Amino acid sequence: MHDQTIYWIWLNEMRGITLKDKRRLLSVLSTPENIFHESTTTIADILETKKQRNGSVAESRREPYGAVWNTRSLADAETILANNxxxxxxxxxxxxxxYHSIYTNDTKAPLVLYYKGRLSPPEIPITGVIGSRASTTYGNLVTKAAVATLAEKGTIVASGLSFGIDALAHQTTLEYNGITYAFIPCGLHKAQPASHSELMEQIADTGAVITPYAYGKEALPFRFIGRNAVLATWCDTLLVVEARTRSGSMHTARSALKKGKQVLAVPNTLLEPRSSGTNLLLTEGAKAYYDDQLQFGGCYNSIPTSHHDEEDVILALNGNPLTTSEIVDMIPDLSLSVMECLTEMELSGRIIFRPDGRWHLIGGL
Structure with a gap:
């Protein structure tokens, strides 16, 4: 097992040959150890020979694999294995x-993943919960309620350890004694972001922290994209709570859609830019997320509110229903954003948005 492990690491880390070609070599030579010991000529023949539909060999432009193959070494793989x-x-x-079924069903899945912690039985469903780093009160409420339901059902909750929705998804799962997986865009020598080091350790105590990158590799921009793709591959279902049109969450969601996963998007007002992408996903194949159990209850009370803001809104609406724009003009200095404040008050049953396009006090005119 040790010998095969080191060859898997070597093949995964090898530069100059694409993932598609590495998979092609495996389909012919079966194991990474066989690939390592094969001759340059055989490797070139496998990678360069292309057959037409009738089975005849087509001409191909041969490329110099010799320089890549003649310098192959297990040294880097040995270092990675020692760090592991x-x-x-x-x-x-x-x-x-x-990993077998995940790798088999996704032609772009990496050859190797690294993890800390413990993995639950593979038959347990996994739901990814992702969203904005600068989440709103509404997004936080939905995340906590949704994750609480998932944890109580025994579903594994996966996310990206980032600020905002990601961290809240992990924390809420742990609060409900559930299992959560964190997918990170760097090696397991550090958390990304670094301030989530303690959270990363807590996740690994009962769940797992997973990455496609070896120990010591830093979180470069392209590695976030790789992390997102792996997260999308592992999830049976992906819940997107809040996302701007251009965001990592949107990349993850679109990747999941392409892989045939079920993607659920939390609808929100068109006036909230942090949900512009989430709403757009509903036109791209995602389904609207709703849950009859989203009564918020104790989850609502865990979000701090500003009574001063609420009093200002109630005073403005007293006997005088207003549009959102009118409220903005009347109360320009709310400590929360206007939509956060109004959404929070609507969820707690203080106000309601009626078909006339105005906000009304509950019990008011």
Whole structure:
């Protein structure tokens, strides 16, 4: 097992050959160890020979694989393996029971993943919960209620350890004694962001922190994209709470849609820019998320509110229903955004938005 592990790491880390070509080599030569010991000529023949539909060999432009192959070495793989053993990092390769079906069903899944912690049985469903780093009160309320329901059902909650919705999803799962997986865009030598180091450790105590990147690799921009793709692959369902049109959450959601996953988007007012992408997803194949159990209850009370803001809104609406724009003009200095304040008051049953396009006090005119 040790020998095969080091060859999996070597093939995964090897530069100069695409993932598609590495998979092609595996389909012909079966194991990464066989690939390592094969000759340059055989490797070039496998990668360069293309067959037409009738089976005849077509001409192809041969490329110099010799320079890549003649310098191959296990040195980097040995370093990574040593770091894994020193820091209790485990490896997932395509022959691992937790990764085999994921790897088989996704042609773009990496050859190797690294993780800390413990993985639950693979038959347990996984729901990803992602969203804005600068989440609103509304987004926080929905996240806490949704994640509480998932945790109580025994569903694994996956997210990206980022600020906002991601961190809240992990924290809420832990509060409900559930299992959560965090997917990060760097090696397991650090948390990303670094301020979530303690949260990362808490997740690994009962769940797992997973990454496609070896120990010591930093969170470069392109690695966020790789992390997002892996997260989308692992989830059976992806819940997008809040997302701007151009955001990592949108990249993850679209990746999940392409992979045939169920994507649920939380609808929100068109006036909230942090949900512009979430609303757009509803036109791209995502389904609207709703849950009869979203009564918020204790989740609502965990979000701090400003009684001063509420009093100002109630005073403005007293016997005088107003549009959102009119409220903005009358109360320009709310400590929360206007939509956050109005949404919070609507969820708690203080006000209601009626068909006349105005906000009304409950029990008012």
């Amino acid at each position: 053993e020193q820091h209790s990092i485990h490896l997932l390769s395509p022959d691992h029971p937790h």
